[in-house]
Amino acid sequence: MTLVLGLVLIPFLAGLVLLCLRADLPRRVVVVGVTVAVCAGSIALACVAAPVNLEGLPVSRHGIHLGMIVIEALMGLYVVYVGVRSRHYLIVALMVAQGAVMGWFEWLARGDVTADAGQALFVDKFSVVMALINGIVGGGICVFALGYMREYHTKAHREVPDRRPFFFALLLVFMGAMFGLVFANDLPWLFFFWEITTLCSFLLIGYTQTEEAKKNSLRALVMNLSGGLTFALAIVFFYHDAHSVELQKLIHSDHALALLPAALLCFAGITKAAQCPFSSWLLGAMVAPTPVSALLHSSTMVKAGVYLVLRLAPAITGTKVGLMVALVGGVTFLIGSLEAITTSEAKRVLAYSTVANLGLVVMCGGIGTSQAVWAGVLLIIFHAVAKCLLFLCVGVVEHKLHSRNIEDMSGLILYMPKVAVMMLIGMAGMSLAPFGMLISKWAALKAVVDAEPMMCVFIAFGSAATLFFWVKWMGKLVEVVRPQTPVVHEISVDESVALYGLSVATFLACLLFPVLSRQFIEPYVAGVYGQSGSLGPGNTIIMMIMMVLVMLFPFSFLSRGRGVKLVDPYLGGANVEGSPAFTGSGDAVENMTMRNYYMGGVLNELWLSRAAVAGGVALLAAMIAFGSFIL
Amino acid sequence: MNPWIRLILYLVFAPLAGCLLAGWDRRVSARMQSRRGPPILQPFYDVRKLWQKQNLAVCPSQNYYVLFFLVLVIFTGALFFFGSDLLLVIFALTTASIFFVMGAYKASSPFSFIGAERELIQMMAYEPMVLLTAVGMYMVTKTFYVDGIANQKGLLVLTLPGVFLGFVYMLEIKFRKSPFDLSSSHHAHQELVKGITTEFSGRTLAMIEVAHWYESVFLLGWVYLFFASSPILGVVMSLLVYGFVVLVDNVFARLKWQSALRSAWVVTAVLGVGNILVLSLWR
Numbered sequence: 015m016t017l018v019l020g021l022v023l024i025p026f027l028a029g030l031v032l033l034c035l036r037a038d039l040p041r042r043v044v045v046v047g048v049t050v051a052v053c054a055g056s057i058a059l060a061c062v063a064a065p066v067n068l069e070g071l072p073v074s075r076h077g078i079h080l081g082m083i084v085i086e087a088l089m090g091l092y093v094v095y096v097g098v099r100s101r102h103y104l105i106v107a108l109m110v111a112q113g114a115v116m117g118w119f120e121w122l123a124r125g126d127v128t129a130d131a132g133q134a135l136f137v138d139k140f141s142v143v144m145a146l147i148n149g150i151v152g153g154g155i156c157v158f159a160l161g162y163m164r165e166y167h168t169k170a171h172r173e174v175p176d177r178r179p180f181f182f183a184l185l186l187v188f189m190g191a192m193f194g195l196v197f198a199n200d201l202p203w204l205f206f207f208w209e210i211t212t213l214c215s216f217l218l219i220g221y222t223q224t225e226e227a228k229k230n231s232l233r234a235l236v237m238n239l240s241g242g243l244t245f246a247l248a249i250v251f252f253y254h255d256a257h258s259v260e261l262q263k264l265i266h267s268d269h270a271l272a273l274l275p276a277a278l279l280c281f282a283g284i285t286k287a288a289q290c291p292f293s294s295w296l297l298g299a300m301v302a303p304t305p306v307s308a309l310l311h312s313s314t315m316v317k318a319g320v321y322l323v324l325r326l327a328p329a330i331t332g333t334k335v336g337l338m339v340a341l342v343g344g345v346t347f348l349i350g351s352l353e354a355i356t357t358s359e360a361k362r363v364l365a366y367s368t369v370a371n372l373g374l375v376v377m378c379g380g381i382g383t384s385q386a387v388w389a390g391v392l393l394i395i396f397h398a399v400a401k402c403l404l405f406l407c408v409g410v411v412e413h414k415l416h417s418r419n420i421e422d423m424s425g426l427i428l429y430m431p432k433v434a435v436m437m438l439i440g441m442a443g444m445s446l447a448p449f450g451m452l453i454s455k456w457a458a459l460k461a462v463v464d465a466e467p468m469m470c471v472f473i474a475f476g477s478a479a480t481l482f483f484w485v486k487w488m489g490k491l492v493e494v495v496r497p498q499t500p501v502v503h504e505i506s507v508d509e510s511v512a513l514y515g516l517s518v519a520t521f522l523a524c525l526l527f528p529v530l531s532r533q534f535i536e537p538y539v540a541g542v543y544g545q546s547g548s549l550g551p552g553n554t555i556i557m558m559i560m561m562v563l564v565m566l567f568p569f570s571f572l573s574r575g576r577g578v579k580l581v582d583p584y585l586g587g588a589n590v591e592g593s594p595a596f597t598g599s600g601d602a603v604e605n606m607t608m609r610n611y612y613m614g615g616v617l618n619e620l621w622l623s624r625a626a627v628a629g630g631v632a633l634l635a636a637m638i639a640f641g642s643f644i645l
Numbered sequence: 646m647n648p649w650i651r652l653i654l655y656l657v658f659a660p661l662a663g664c665l666l667a668g669w670d671r672r673v674s675a676r677m678q679s680r681r682g683p684p685i686l687q688p689f690y691d692v693r694k695l696w697q698k699q700n701l702a703v704c705p706s707q708n709y710y711v712l713f714f715l716v717l718v719i720f721t722g723a724l725f726f727f728g729s730d731l732l733l734v735i736f737a738l739t740t741a742s743i744f745f746v747m748g749a750y751k752a753s754s755p756f757s758f759i760g761a762e763r764e765l766i767q768m769m770a771y772e773p774m775v776l777l778t779a780v781g782m783y784m785v786t787k788t789f790y791v792d793g794i795a796n797q798k799g800l801l802v803l804t805l806p807g808v809f810l811g812f813v814y815m816l817e818i819k820f821r822k823s824p825f826d827l828s829s830s831h832h833a834h835q836e837l838v839k840g841i842t843t844e845f846s847g848r849t850l851a852m853i854e855v856a857h858w859y860e861s862v863f864l865l866g867w868v869y870l871f872f873a874s875s876p877i878l879g880v881v882m883s884l885l886v887y888g889f890v891v892l893v894d895n896v897f898a899r900l901k902w903q904s905a906l907r908s909a910w911v912v913t914a915v916l917g918v919g920n921i922l923v924l925s926l927w928r
Contacts, residue, residue, distance in 0.1 A: 447740035448736075448740070456733070459776070459780075463783055463784070467784055470777065470780045470921070471773075474780070474913075475910070477772065478768070478772035478773050478776075479769060481743075481765070481772065485743055485746055485765055488747060489747060489758075490750075492751050493751065493758065494703075494751070552729065553729070560720065560737060560740075563713075563716065563717070564717075567713050567744075570712065574706060578708065579702070580701075580702060580703070582703065583703045583754030583755075583757075584754050584844065586838075606755050610762065611762050616906065
C-alpha cells in the first residue's frame with residue numbers, strides 16, 4: 015500500500031517542490047532523486063508477490079474524494095478561463111458539459127455508501143508493467159530533460175522564456191498522474207488522474223508560447239476534453255445501471271450493463287491514444303521541446319489511452335463495439351504507416367509511427383481475445399522503450415545539426431557515432447525481425463487471424479509500409495557521402511545517462527522478452543481469461559537463435575577492412591579525388607546528391623489524413639450506436 | 646521425412662539446384678532470343694571466378710551486410726524446410742533483405758543507393774501478398790507450420806486460387822524479373838548500371854549469387870506447398886511456375902516503380918484479399 019501511494023504521491027510532491035526551485039543544482043538533485051525513487055519503487059512493486067495488499071488508506075476515502083472534487087473543479091475553472099481567453103468556446107462548452115455530468119454523478123451518488131465501498135486502488139501484473147514503463151522510461155526522460163533543457167535555453171532556443179521550474183514540475187506531476195491512472199480502480203479516481211494528464215499535456219505542448227504552440231495545445235485540449243466528456247458519461251451511466259464505480263466490476267459485468275460505458279470509455283481511450291479522427295493533436299504536439307514529445311509518445315498520455323482500451327478488452331470482445339474499436343485501430347495503423355512514408359521530418363515520422371503502432375494495440379484491444387491482449391501488452395512494452403530512445407536521439411541530433419530533417423542526417427554514423435548507433439538500436443527494435451516490435455506484430459497477426467481474418471489485411475499492408483520508412487531512414491544514417499568532421503561533444507552527462515540506459519533497456523527488453531512474457535503478461539492474461547496467449551512452443555527458441563545471429567553482426571566489424579581494397583564509388587564519370595564529386599562531360603565538376611523517395615506522387619499526406627478523419631468519425635459513431643443498442 | 650534430414654538436404658543441395666535453375670533460366674532466355682546461350686553450369690563458373698577476384702569495396706563494412714544477408718537467407722530456407730512457422734519464415738526473409746539493402750546504402754554510390762531504394766519499394770510491393778498467402782494457408786489448414794500445411798489433405802490451390810495467382814505475381818517481383826527488375830537487372834548497360842549490386846565485387850558478389858540460389862529453391866518450395874498433397878504435381882508445378890516467370894521476364898519491358906507498386910497492391914487487394922474474404926464468409 016505504502017509503495018503504491020508513494021509512487022503516486024512522491025512525483026506530485028516533488029513537482030510542487032520544483033515549482034519553488036530556481037537554481038539548477040537543487041533541481042537536478044530533486045529530479046534525479048525522484049527518478050531513482052520511482053524506478054526503485056516500480057521495480058520493488060514488480061518483485062512483490064501478488065496479490066498486493068491494498069487495505070487501509072491512511073486518510074478517509076470520503077476526504078480524498080472531496081479533495082479530488084475540489085482540485086477537479088479548480089482545473090475545470092482554469093480550462094474555462096483558457097477557453098474564454100483564447101476565444102475557443104468549444105473548450106468552454108466541453109468543460110461545462112463535463113462539469114455538469116460530473117455534478118449529476120455526485121448528485122446521484124449523494125449519501126450512497128456503496129459507491130465508496132469497493133477497492134479504490136488495484137494492482138495486477140498489467141498495472142505493474144505500466145508502472146515499470148512509467149517509472150523507468152518516464153524517469154529516463156526526466157533525467158534527459160535536465161541536460162536537454164539547459165542546452166535548449168542557453169544555446170538552441172534563447173528566444174523562448176526560461177520557465178524550467180514550471181516545466182519540470184509539470185513533468186513530474188504528469189508522471190505521478192500516470193501512476194495514479196494505472197493503479198486506480200475507482201472510476202472517479204481514474205477520471206481525476208485522466209484529467210490531470212490532459213491538463214499537463216496542454217500546458218507542456220504550449221510551453222514555448224509561440225503562436226503555433228498555442229494553437230496546437232488548444233487542439234490537444236479540445237480533443238482530450240471530448241474524451242473526458244465521454245469518460246464522465248460512462249461513469250454516470252455505469253453508476254446509474256450497476257450502482258458501482260469500480261473498473262474491475264465494469265470489466266466483468268455482462269454486456270447489458272457494461273457495453274455502453276465500455277464503448278464510451280473506449281472513445282476516451284481512443285482520443286487519448288490519438289487514434290484516427292484525433293491523431294492530429296499528437297502530431298501538433300511536436301512543437302514542444304523533445305522530452306515532452308518523448309513523454310507523450312512513449313510512457314504516459316497515449317499509453318494511458320491504450321491501457322484503458324486493453325483493460326476493457328474483456329468487456330467488448332466479440333461484440334460489434336469491439337469490432338468497431340478494432341477497425342479504428344486497423345485504419346489508424348494502415349494510414350499512419352502510409353503517412354510516415356511521405357514526410358522527411360524526423361519527429362513527424364516518429365509521431366506517425368506512434369499513431370500507427372498504437373493503432374495496432376487498439377486493434378488488439380478491440381479483438382479482445384486472450385492472444386490479442388497478450389500481443390497488445392507486448393506491443394506497449396516494446397514501443398515505449400524503443401520510441402522513447404528514438405525521440406531523445408532525434409532531440410540530441412536536432413540540437414547539433416539544427417535540423418530535424420532526415421535528409422540532413424546522412425552519414426550521421428560518421429560524425430555522431432554514439433547517437434547514430436543508439437538510433438539504429440531503436441529502429442532495429444522497431445522494425446527488424448527477431449526484435450521487439452516485430453515479435454509483437456507477429457503475435458498480433460496470429461491473434462487477429464483467429465478472430466477476424468479480414469483484419470489481417472490492415473496488418474499486411476500497414477507493416478509493408480512501416481518497413482519502408484524505417485529502412486530508408488536507417489540507410490540514411492549509415493551512408494557515407496560528405497566528408498564530415500565529428501561533433502566533438504556529442505551529449506551531456508544527463509543526456510548520456512538517459513540514452514545509454516534506454517539503449518540497454520531496449521536491448522534487454524528484446525533479449526528477455528520470454529521472461530517478461532512469462533512473469534507479467536501471461537499471468538495477467540491468464541487471470542482475466544483463464545488462458546493465455548504465447549508464441550508457439552519451438553518458436554521462442556528459433557527466435558533466440560535468430561536474435562543471437564543478428565546480434566553477432568556488430569562483431570563482424572572487428573575484422574574491418576581486412577583483405578579489402580578501397581576504391582571510389584562508381585559515379586558515371588571520373589571521380590574527383592577524395593570527394594563525392596565527379597568530372598562529367600566538358601570537364602565540368604559535378605556534385606552528386608542522394609535523396610530518399612517520399613512517394614509524393616503516389617501518396618498524399620493531406621488526402622490520407624482526411625480519409626483517416628472521415629473513416630474514424632464514421633467508425634466511432636457506429637461504435638457508440640452499437641454500444642447504446644448493446645450489440 | 647525427418648525434419649533434420651530435410652534440413653541437411655536443403656543446406657547441401659539447394660545451392661546446386663538453384664545454380665541449375667539459374668543456368669537453365671539463362672539458357673532458355675537465350676533460346677527465346679534466338680541465341681545459343683551459355684552452358685547450364687555457367688552460373689557456377691561465374692561464382693567460382695568471382696571468388697578468386699580481388700575484393701574491392703567503397704566502404705570497408707559494406708561486405709559484412711552482404712555476409713549476413715547470405716547467412717539469413719540460408720537461415721530462412723532452413724526454417725522453411727525444417728517445417729517451422731510460416732510467419733517466422735517471412736520475417737526472417739524480410740530481415741535478410743533488409744541487410745542486403747543496408748549494404749547497398751552503406752556502399753553510398755548513387756546507383757547502389759537508387760537500387761536500394763527501389764529494392765525497398767519492391768519489398769513493400771510484395772510483402773502484403775506474402776503475408777496474406779500465409780494467412781490464407783492458415784485459414785484452410787488451421788496451422789502456420791510448414792509441416793502441417795504440407796501434410797494437408799487436398800490441394801490447397803483449389804481453395805486458394807486467388808492467393809496462388811497473387812503469389813505468382815509476387816514471385817515475379819521477388820526474383821527481380823522484368824517487368825519488375827527495378828532495383829537491379831542482369832543487364833548492366835542502362836541507367837541503373839547494376840542498381841543495388843553496383844558496388845559489390847569479387848567474393849561479395851559471389852555471396853549475393855549464392856544467396857539467390859538458396860532463395861529460389863526456398864520460394865519454389867513455397868509454390869510446392871500449394872500442391873503438397875500430390876508431390877509429383879507439386880514439383881512439376883513449381884518448375885512450370887519458374888518457367889512462366891522466365892517467360893514473362895523475356896516478354897515484358899520494365900515498369901516504372903509507381904506502376905509496379907500500384908499493380909502489386911491492386912493484385913493483392915483483388916486476388917489475395919478477395920480470396921480471404923470468400924474463405925472467411927464461408928467458415
